[in-house]
Amino acid sequence: MKYAIETFDLTKVYGDFKAVDSLNMKIEKNSIFGFLGPNGAGKTTTIKMLTCLIPPSSGTARVAGYDILKNPDEVRQQIGMVPQKVSLYEDLTARENVEMCADFYGMPEDLKESRIEELMEIVDIKYAADKPVGQMSGGQQQKVSLVASLIHQPDILFLDEPTIGLDPTTKRVLWDLIDELNSSGHTIILCSHDMYEVELLCDYVGIINQGVLAAFDTPQGLKDTVIKEEESLRAKEIGGILDRIDKETPESERRAIQEIKKSERVCAGKEISMLIVNLTDDLISELEALPVTLDVKKHHTGRIILELDETCETAVNDVLASVIRNNARITSISTKDPSLEDVFMKVTGR
Numbered sequence: 001m002k003y004a005i006e007t008f009d010l011t012k013v014y015g016d017f018k019a020v021d022s023l024n025m026k027i028e029k030n031s032i033f034g035f036l037g038p039n040g041a042g043k044t045t046t047i048k049m050l051t052c053l054i055p056p057s058s059g060t061a062r063v064a065g066y067d068i069l070k071n072p073d074e075v076r077q078q079i080g081m082v083p084q085k086v087s088l089y090e091d092l093t094a095r096e097n098v099e100m101c102a103d104f105y106g107m108p109e110d111l112k113e114s115r116i117e118e119l120m121e122i123v124d125i126k127y128a129a130d131k132p133v134g135q136m137s138g139g140q141q142q143k144v145s146l147v148a149s150l151i152h153q154p155d156i157l158f159l160d161e162p163t164i165g166l167d168p169t170t171k172r173v174l175w176d177l178i179d180e181l182n183s184s185g186h187t188i189i190l191c192s193h194d195m196y197e198v199e200l201l202c203d204y205v206g207i208i209n210q211g212v213l214a215a216f217d218t219p220q221g222l223k224d225t226v227i228k229e230e231e232s233l234r235a236k237e238i239g240g241i242l243d244r245i246d247k248e249t250p251e252s253e254r255r256a257i258q259e260i261k262k263s264e265r266v267c268a269g270k271e272i273s274m275l276i277v278n279l280t281d282d283l284i285s286e287l288e289a290l291p292v293t294l295d296v297k298k299h300h301t302g303r304i305i306l307e308l309d310e311t312c313e314t315a316v317n318d319v320l321a322s323v324i325r326n327n328a329r330i331t332s333i334s335t336k337d338p339s340l341e342d343v344f345m346k347v348t349g350r
């Protein structure tokens with residue numbers, strides 16, 4: 001079995017509203033899949049169908065090799081789920097909640113207790129194991145929910161916005177845990193609005209918009225598509241400007257312009273942002289004149305932001321070499337490549 005999940009025209013209709021519209025996607029076994037989309041796009045609805053919580057209106061899916069319509073019990077045995085809204089029994093303690101889950105999956109007593117201890121230790125919730133869930137904070141409840149979902153060592157783990165409300169330390173613990181689970185053979189489906197998290201963890205990303213799968217690729221593949229689209233857009237814009245200049249320029253300059261046109265290597269820029277204590281106008285002019293520089297902006301905070309030619313591999317080096325030559329002192333520096341957020345905005349039209 002190559003795929004952990006395969007959907008076949010999976011559709012969910014509420015009244016006359018299509019929440020999920022003929023979804024067809026394949027998620028490779030042992031991968032981490034990031035499921036993105038604006039609020040109300042259909043992520044949770046899809047996950048609910050894949051975890052057999054709600055039936056599809058039409059179409060179907062195979063999860064861990066089992067059909068969600070024909071073999072829902074087998075599907076349930078293979079999956080774990082951290083829902084978007086924590087669904088624990090508030091009057092029961094954390095331990096009692098997790099024990100109930102373990103019993104549901106028929107786990108043997110000795111294994112059950114040792115696994116609860118181990119998982120509670122990993123996500124750091126052991127100190128509150130005997131506290132009623134209703135008296136816990138949101139983040140603490142989220143941790144209990146995670147322990148409950150992992151108790152039976154499922155092959156496929158569905159996480160619907162699992163890090164929402166977690167503090168930065170716990171978030172990192174969870175990211176490490178997701179990574180470890182994946183390394184030990186688990187497939188993870190991660191719904192998230194956190195682009196950093198998705199980029200950090202996911203092998204593949206799907207973007208759903210108004211119930212329709214709008215994009216599916218590796219994070220880098222999605223970014224490359226956006227770069228290429230912007231590249232050709234900008235090349236077109238520049239071509240138009242050059243054509244207009246063409247008509248009014250003398251022969252010698254026209255030839256130079258033709259050279260630029262031929263290369264057409266202008267594209268969506270890589271950004272480099274620097275804070276330089278002894279920044280001079282001469283240095284700014286030199287940076288502006290570098291062949292790799294497309295644009296230079298000086299921010300009111302003193303930061304300069306350079307947009308660089310993405311296609312030039314030495315772009316960042318060239319900028320740094322120029323700064324060093326001028327004995328300028330950088331106190332802070334960061335670079336920015338086109339991000340998944342750019343892809344998200346483009347694909348969902350927001």
Ligand SMILES: Nc1ncnc2c1ncn2[C@@H]1O[C@H](COP(=O)(O)OP(=O)(O)OP(=O)(O)O)[C@@H](O)[C@H]1O
Pocket residue numbers: 014019037038039040041042043044045046084
């Ligand atoms: N039980 C329901 N009855 C009617 N409409 C529903 C129901 N559940 C969800 N919807 C609608 O289906 C659409 C998709 O909802 P869903 O919860 O799947 O979105 P989502 O992508 O998970 O969004 P979010 O990022 O906000 O969690 C929404 O427009 C929602 O209002």
Ligand SMILES: [Mg+2]
Pocket residue numbers: 043044045084160
């Ligand atoms: Mg949701």
